[in-house]
Amino acid sequence: MTKIMAINSGSSSLKFKLFEMPNEEVLVEGSVERIGFKDASFSYKHDGKKVSKELEILNHEEAVNQLLEVLIDEKMIASYDEIGGVGHRISHGGTYYSDATLIDEVVEERIGELSVLSPLHNPVNLIGIRSFKKVLPNTKQVAIFDTSYHHTIPKKNYMYALPYEYYEKYDIRRYGFHGPSHQYVAEESAKLNPTGSKTITCHIGSGASVSAVLDGKSINSSMGFTPLAGLVMGTRTGDIDPQIIPFIQDKEGLSPQEVKDLMNTKSGLLGLSGVSSDYRDVEKAADEGNERAQLALDVFAHQVVHYIGAYAADLNGLDTLVFTAGVGEHSARVRTEITNYLSYLGVEIDETKNQQDELSIESTNSRVKVLVIPTDEEVIIARDVMRVAKLN
Incomplete structure (x- = not known):
C-alpha cells in the first residue's frame, strides 16, 4: 500500500x-x-x-x-x-x-x-x-x-478566428479546464449508462464549465484560452463581446490590469446581482424579491442551456446529462431551471428525485439519462500520481 x-x-x-x-x-x-x-x-x-x-x-x-x-x-x-x-x-x-x-x-x-x-x-x-x-x-x-483532459478536442473546435500567426507564435487556442472533474464524472456516468456514448458534463460551482464528451473523450469545453471564457461564474464574466474591453477601458480610464481584475473578480453573479458571488446568497436574495439577483440567476441558467444546446449539436445527439460541483450537486433549483429548456432534446426530470439530490433524476419518460454525480477530482489526482510516478 x-x-x-x-x-x-x-x-x-x-x-x-x-x-x-x-x-x-x-x-x-x-x-x-x-x-x-x-x-x-x-x-x-x-x-x-x-x-x-x-x-x-x-x-x-x-x-x-x-x-x-x-x-x-x-x-x-x-x-x-x-x-x-x-x-x-x-x-x-x-x-x-x-x-x-x-x-x-x-x-x-x-x-x-x-x-x-x-x-x-x-x-x-x-x-x-x-x-x-x-x-x-x-x-x-x-x-x-486542468487542461490535459481536453487535449482531445479537435482543431476545428479549439481554433479562434484570429490571424493564424498568433496560434503559431503564442499558442492561442481553446484549452478547456476543470479536466479532472469532467474526466471523473464522465467515467462514472459511463458506468451508470454504459450504452451511452454522447455525454454532456456540467461542472457548476464558483468556477463553471460545460464539456461535450464523445466515447469518453472531450471534444469541446466552454472555457477557452483562459478560465475566464464560457459560462457566467461567481466573479468571472464568461463570454462577452471582446470590443467591450477597450470600450470600458477607454470610458473608465482603466489600466489593463484593472480591466483583468474587473472581468475576473468583480463580474459574474457578483457583478450582475450586486449581492454576492455565492450562488446560495444570490438565490436567497432572489427569493426575497431582489430583481437583480433573479436576473443574475436567469442569465446564469441561460448560459448553461446555451452551451448544452451547442454541445448536443457537436455530439449529434445526447444520451447522458451530468451535473456536478457545488451548485450542480446541491441546487435542485438550478437543475430545474436548466432542464426546463431541454425538452426538445428529450430531457425530463422527476422533480421529487431532483429535490432529494438523487443520483439519477430523469423521469421514466426521459430519453436522456440525467445524473447528479459528486465530483472527485482528488481520486483522479491520486490515480495519476500512482501511474506517472510508477508507484504501483
Whole structure:
C-alpha cells in the first residue's frame, strides 16, 4: 500500500485528501479556507471524526505546514516518509502538457510562465508545490493539469478566428479546464449508462464549465484560452463581446490590469446581482424579491442551456446529462431551471428525485439519462500520481 496526498490549491484555500492506494481508501480529507486571514478555517475528517478550528494562516506555505503537522500529531502517519507521492491540481498546462507529469524545475518554470493565462490559480498552485518540496524534498510530486483532459478536442473546435500567426507564435487556442472533474464524472456516468456514448458534463460551482464528451473523450469545453471564457461564474464574466474591453477601458480610464481584475473578480453573479458571488446568497436574495439577483440567476441558467444546446449539436445527439460541483450537486433549483429548456432534446426530470439530490433524476419518460454525480477530482489526482510516478 502507498499513501498519496492529493492537493487542490485555490486563491485563498487548500483542499486535500490523503489516500491509501491502490484501493483508493481516503485516510483523511479536509481544507484550509480563508488563507491570508487571522481567522482562517482548518477542518478535516479522519476515522469518523470531524475537526474544525479557527487559527491564523497567512499564506499557503503555513497551510501546508499546518496540514503536515496534524498528520503527525494525530498519528495519521508515523513519519513524512510514508507519503509516497503528492499530486497537485494545476490550472493551466498550455500546449506543454497533454498528460500529468513529474514535477521538476522545468515544470515549475512553465507553471509560473502560464500564470499570465490563469492568474487566480497557477501562482498558488506553484506555491503549494514549493511548500511541499521544502518539507518533503525526496517525495515525488506530480502535476495534474486542468487542461490535459481536453487535449482531445479537435482543431476545428479549439481554433479562434484570429490571424493564424498568433496560434503559431503564442499558442492561442481553446484549452478547456476543470479536466479532472469532467474526466471523473464522465467515467462514472459511463458506468451508470454504459450504452451511452454522447455525454454532456456540467461542472457548476464558483468556477463553471460545460464539456461535450464523445466515447469518453472531450471534444469541446466552454472555457477557452483562459478560465475566464464560457459560462457566467461567481466573479468571472464568461463570454462577452471582446470590443467591450477597450470600450470600458477607454470610458473608465482603466489600466489593463484593472480591466483583468474587473472581468475576473468583480463580474459574474457578483457583478450582475450586486449581492454576492455565492450562488446560495444570490438565490436567497432572489427569493426575497431582489430583481437583480433573479436576473443574475436567469442569465446564469441561460448560459448553461446555451452551451448544452451547442454541445448536443457537436455530439449529434445526447444520451447522458451530468451535473456536478457545488451548485450542480446541491441546487435542485438550478437543475430545474436548466432542464426546463431541454425538452426538445428529450430531457425530463422527476422533480421529487431532483429535490432529494438523487443520483439519477430523469423521469421514466426521459430519453436522456440525467445524473447528479459528486465530483472527485482528488481520486483522479491520486490515480495519476500512482501511474506517472510508477508507484504501483
